[in-house]
Amino acid sequence: KLQPLFGAGVTDAVRLRDIVAARRAVMGEEVELADGRVVELDFVPLESEGGHRGTLMHLRDVTSKVAVRRGLEERNRGLAEAAAMNNQFVATVAHELRGPLSSVVAFAHLLGDAGSGLLSDDQRQYLSVIDRNANRLLRLIEDLLLLSRLEARTLQLRTAPVRLPDLVRAAVTERLPAAEAAGLRLMVDATDGPELSCDETRVHQVIDNLVNNALKFTPAGGSVTVRARPAPAGWQLEVADSGVGIPAAELARVFSAFFRGSNTAVGVGQQVPPGTGLGLV
Numbered sequence: 001k002l003q004p005l006f007g008a009g010v011t012d013a014v015r016l017r018d019i020v021a022a023r024r025a026v027m028g029e030e031v032e033l034a035d036g037r038v039v040e041l042d043f044v045p046l047e048s049e050g051g052h053r054g055t056l057m058h059l060r061d062v063t064s065k066v067a068v069r070r071g072l073e074e075r076n077r078g079l080a081e082a083a084a085m086n087n088q089f090v091a092t093v094a095h096e097l098r099g100p101l102s103s104v105v106a107f108a109h110l111l112g113d114a115g116s117g118l119l120s121d122d123q124r125q126y127l128s129v130i131d132r133n134a135n136r137l138l139r140l141i142e143d144l145l146l147l148s149r150l151e152a153r154t155l156q157l158r159t160a161p162v163r164l165p166d167l168v169r170a171a172v173t174e175r176l177p178a179a180e181a182a183g184l185r186l187m188v189d190a191t192d193g194p195e196l197s198c199d200e201t202r203v204h205q206v207i208d209n210l211v212n213n214a215l216k217f218t219p220a221g222g223s224v225t226v227r228a229r230p231a232p233a234g235w236q237l238e239v240a241d242s243g244v245g246i247p248a249a250e251l252a253r254v255f256s257a258f259f260r261g262s263n264t265a266v267g268v269g270q271q272v273p274p275g276t277g278l279g280l281v
Contacts, residue, residue, distance in 0.1 A: 019043050020055050030062070038066040083151070091148040094141045101141065104134045157199040165190035165234050167200060168228045171207040175215060183220035186211070192232030210239040218243030 012031045019026050026043040033039060042058040108131045112124065149155040172188045179186035196203075207226070214224040222242035229236055246254060246261045253259045253270070 016041070022055075023055070030066070032033045036063075037061060038063045054272055086126050087148045087152050090144050091152075094148070095192065098141050098145075101134055101138050105131060105138065108134065151197040157202060159197050159199055162198055162200045162203070164196045164203075164228050164237075165192055167204055168207060168226055168237070172211060172226050174208070175211050178212075179215055179224065182215060182218075184215060184218055185222065185223040186215070187225045189225060189227040191229040193235065196235055207237070207239075212240035214239055214243060217241070 014028070016031070020028065021042065023045045024043075026041075027046060029043065031039055031041060038061075039062045040062045042056075044058075046053040046056055055127050071076045108127050112119070112127045113129070146155070147234040169188055172186060176186055211224065211226060217225060218241045224239065224241040224243075227236075227238040227240070244261070250259075250261055
């Protein structure tokens with residue numbers, strides 16, 4: 001007489017009969033009753049020397065617990081949908097902004113070219129400001145596009161054999177002018193070893209972000225050292241600097257998007273170095 005308990009549907013009733021007939025222990029079987037309540041059932045077959053004596057069935061009313069769980073599941077679905085829409089919005093806006101900004105950078109370079117005519121010192125300074133800030137915006141847009149691809153799990157990696165010491169030296173060489181301008185020593189300590197199968201562009205980006213971060217938050221007169229050496233499970237890459245570091249209490253948040261250490265302005269200078277908290281900078 002289980003069917004009235006489950007309303008018009010007989011699926012749950014049949015399932016429970018099958019469990020009893022199978023004479024096996026089943027724990028935590030969840031069933032919704034006709035009146036809306038949800039119960040959790042345990043089935044324990046009772047055996048004796050004379051054979052099967054029956055089945056012990058224990059029921060618990062878990063209606064409140066299930067309601068909370070379903071509410072959380074619904075909320076999580078809503079958050080996931082909102083996050084997906086946000087990622088799509090960010091990616092769309094970033095794509096729309098990248099084109100015009102690329103034109104601004106290109107025409108600024110044309111104006112600054114010696115063949116375009118003589119410019120006064122003030123005009124060259126204005127062009128320098130335009131170029132510097134437009135490139136900064138382009139880097140931010142690229143970071144946002146990368147972040148949206150990572151969160152949407154659409155970023156494709158193209159792996160190939162790479163000599164990591166050469167990649168490290170190339171990345172550091174690109175940052176040498178910035179290090180010299182900031183009065184910093186930028187050094188490489190790379191040991192030869194086996195080739196690494198990786199996406200060269202993305203590994204270069206990681207190294208560049210770490211070095212850029214170290215240069216930005218190291219006071220003049222300091223040093224930044226990039227080390228690469230073979231390890232039992234591949235390669236060990238380190239970027240060490242004499243800069244302000246990260247407060248111990250904030251280390252757990254270091255990989256959170258848009259997070260920046262609370263001590264950045266104190267150790268570097270009078271004002272907070274520009275940055276968004278993406279790629280550690």
